[in-house]
Amino acid sequence: MANFETMTINMGPQHPSTHGVLQLVLELDGEIVRKATPHIGFLHRGVEKLAEHRTYHQVLPLTDRLDYLAPMHNNLGYVLAVEKLLGITDAIPERAQVVRVLLAELTRLKSHLVWLACHALDIGAMTVFIYCFREREHIMNFYEKISGARMTSNYFRVGGLSADLPAGLEQEIRDFVNTMPGHINTYEGLLTGNKIWQKRIQGVGVISAEDAIDLGVTGPSLRGSGVDWDLRRDQPYSGYENYDFEVVVGKECDTWARYICRLKEMRESCKIIHQALDKLKPGPILADAPKIVLPPKQATVNTIEGLIHHFKIISEGFKPDVGEVYVGVENPKGEVGFYLVSDGSPRPQRMKIRPASFINLQALPKMVEGSMIADVVAVIGTLDIVLGEIDR
């Protein structure tokens, strides 16, 4: 029995392909990874602690900064949890529901574009990166028109939306989404048939369905292993049950399967966006719940009730019943959940975020141990992690 001498190297936290401040300690035997140990926490900001010291409305901007590539999804998960805690889930107006779905799917496109861009760049396909960021810029512009910010949108509100969509934006979104399938064909033309791309990702980062479920992997990373589970279909929220879309499931369990899954998901997102635009009818964007929802500015300055409600909500907040709820939404990375415990005060007793990237990252050692060091980069890319969400 020979003694293998292994070499331990640090990958990160300052490394271009760890997608943020992730440190991996790799134990190498030649080029083979024997052991991988992720070290996280470099970006820890104590979001859960901060949330306990803010009113329910004030927590919302903290949620943007979790998965900053898909801020609308974090906002959505949080507002859905608070609405469930308050028992006003059924009072959300139709228009707000449709806009939420519309923006959630635009965000999914945006997040998947960054994933594809960085994943391809890490493996050496530079052109795709430029193309994906070109398309992403359109969605960033929509974000800016809708909320004023390009990344930290903070647009959804408990009870509905902070403002209506600007005039003319619906047509712009439709025009953009009409071009998307062609763009996705371009990406596929650059990658799918490309021998180098195939060799770099086929059979890499394999994880079986049983292992993936055991490790809590969710989202496209789980569906790539053949598990047919999507919260949009299986526990619909915001009216997802009224949309016609396909849950894309892979079968090879490798990086290739996850690549195909995400590309198809982008096409499905385009379908959902078209349906949402068709459903979009004029109407109220906030629930009729004056003790919870901030009144419109005009009501605040012109009516005494509006002024009182505004003052009460800003200075004190609203008080949900004592209880606890958990709501999970299908983020581009996987299931993002918010567990809220209320003690009847205007601030959460406890807010626990179920971070999709954190739990998906836990599967990384399983996926890379025994493979080549170059595959580590491919596996980090395919897991589509965001350190803002992992470290919270």
Place this chain on the structure above:
Amino acid sequence: MSVQAAVDKLKARFGDTVLATSEFRGETTVVVKKEEIVAVCSFLKDDLGYNFLTDLCGVDYMGQTPRFMVVYQLYNIGTHVRLRIKTPVEENDARIDTVSGVWATANWLERECWDLMGITFNNHPDPRRILLPADWEGHPLRKDYPVQGPDREPYQGRLQ
């Protein structure tokens, strides 16, 4: 299997271990004794199909006895049913058996719970801190840990 049927089976199998059940906004919560947590979780996974541990966390109810609750959010991928298990943990004996042998997901989640809430998990395979540095003192998510951090004046502009 509906969530009610699962709760009935759990009660029939474990009897006095089940301390309470409650429902709020359509979500079912079962409180069980911490001594039996591994057996309860194994039963839920193997016999009742709760094959997916969505989340695990600690909640600090400072001022109440017992002070902590460890909360397990479970999900059944086959039937799409959720169930929440809660376990009371005393302040002077803040330890509980690990369930990382039942669901591998629990490994990092329990490390996080130890790191931020200070609940020790017996027999945990890798009981290190996860988000904070290894030499950090204290557990920030405890209610008696100041939000501005130790040794610093509170920020006066905050909501009182």
